[in-house]
Amino acid sequence: MTHIEITYLINSLHSKELIDAIRVEQTIEYPFELAPTWIQEQIVGKVVSQKEFDKTRTEVTISYNSEITGFEIGQMLNVIWGNVSLFRDVKITKINFPDSFLTKFKGPRFGIEGLRNSFKAKKRPILATALKPMGLTSSELAKMAAIMVKAGIDFIKDDHSLANQKWAVWNERVKIISDAVSEANAKFNRNSVYAPSMNRPAEQILDAALKAKGLGCGAVLVLPGISGFDTMRAIADSDDFALPIMSHPANLGSYIMNPNHGFNHEIIFSTFKRISGADMSIFPNFAGRFSFSKEECLTIANSCRDKLANLKTIMPTVGGGMTLDRINEIVDFYGNDTVLLIGGALHRGDLLENASRFREIIEQFEN
């Protein structure tokens, strides 16, 4: 029997009651004293350590038999945060998964090494951009994509807001942009990939991923906060699909924006994404228009590249209000094993010029 250890920071005067509630609630959800002895002993969570910082702040680590997850992502999330999400003032600051749990998951198919091979980028950061704004036609977006290929952007994704709107419906858009990227790759001797957004209806999403591949897309963008972490895992696990996955943070702010509730950033943006098969995890850079601190960003990036049983390391993907004149500072901060995602800022002035400059700056890091 191996165990998952979850550390909770509890901000409450009633930490004792809360701790008892959590270990029962997240397992048997049943009066403890009525459960058979073996269930009390082997299934209900057990406190393994506890530290009282002051009257209202207690840190507690509870261990759970990993069998209660059934070794599936959905039940893993349910054990970790299902009903406890409805308790006030409980924050999960750390999770230790045993290797015997993690080895049940394939995780990222490509990871840092696989991405470096496919982009023929030995040392430098990977360049990424987004096709936007919503409202442009598929052909307009395709022209934009061709410029990005010419400039040498490695990874060209749909803006995360592009779903199936009438201005550029999914089927048409993915074909037209994918064709434009292939053509431009041949013409300019590049190997850029186009990643359509997989914000598709649940019953179509796996087929849509295969369709994207069939149309020549080299990767996809998945929004696990909307489609579900396990949907991302299903796409990653598909041997018929077998392309890199970039994951987007949409809707995931709910889990990490509150100091006394939810999760530490790296659990959502690195650990869960990695177990669920993302090769790249987008998160907003500090000092952009979002609210992550420098430390939170670095913790995510480090966690993406830390050892985690058999799971490949993945590329932290930094985006959100980034500009060309900050690239050196950003690479210096995150290191080379990073994807730099610059969207809107490339459009101020001449797009080809800006995108080419982006590549030029990044090329320096190859040597």
Add this chain to the structure above:
Amino acid sequence: MTHIEITYLINSLHSKELIDAIRVEQTIEYPFELAPTWIQEQIVGKVVSQKEFDKTRTEVTISYNSEITGFEIGQMLNVIWGNVSLFRDVKITKINFPDSFLTKFKGPRFGIEGLRNSFKAKKRPILATALKPMGLTSSELAKMAAIMVKAGIDFIKDDHSLANQKWAVWNERVKIISDAVSEANAKFNRNSVYAPSMNRPAEQILDAALKAKGLGCGAVLVLPGISGFDTMRAIADSDDFALPIMSHPANLGSYIMNPNHGFNHEIIFSTFKRISGADMSIFPNFAGRFSFSKEECLTIANSCRDKLANLKTIMPTVGGGMTLDRINEIVDFYGNDTVLLIGGALHRGDLLENASRFREIIEQFEN
């Protein structure tokens, strides 16, 4: 062109900048001044009203062209909360969907009227319970289910923690319990339904719902916070499936537990669930072991039963630490169009006796 109006409560000294950021971020995510004029005018969100309560609290309503959702649940969630979830101190307190948007969705297939017909319950509340605890075998859970049928519990669901654990694997469990419920229905002249938990892997969930139906299950339990709201919609929309759906709040606490971030309770537990096809929405009762206030609970219940374009009204389903001696008070508070979900408390003492007493108390409300 019709619009979705979203009201945000902003707790910040920088509300002006935040409001501009939100209306651009949730649409074009691109420098406003660089977008074509028609996109600025027709796609970017527009402030329709604004109220400053004090220096740090501003309420603003922004209207969005409903076409930007593509009339799909995934992109609806993305427009409403995608990137703004990563902003601090923004809470969504109200959403007005135009009828032209809502009529694109089928919503709940059964709703209150359909549930009343299938349970042959004209006026009384519906009785529900959960099979638990995790760790019991399928046969033990099936025996428990048969007792519930005998007592006259309408709706018998898997505990939400039952997924595919070795003690009662999904395929086996669903068959054994479903058989036991059918047998008991015949024997005791009841029409109880068994609802297995659909916490299944993403690529199997739709097939699993059909399998459950094939095995004789009369409904299912879906966890939209884990499987995704659109997955619930896909199950509800399937004409081959066509059974009632009870939705569980697991993981949804992230969206509603923080006074300055997320959503008002009824948006998540009523509006989103209803658009996504739930016939019953479980939420924790006030004064139980969770943290919802009396007012929050009532707002959810009322919203489940309010007019919402063409979408059927649904049954608020109250659970969490409820006991038999509180039923009269609870029905008095919520009204008869309610599902009462009592789990653990039925097991203190004799199960058949308690469950029969539960039915007996509820029967009074039929007349």
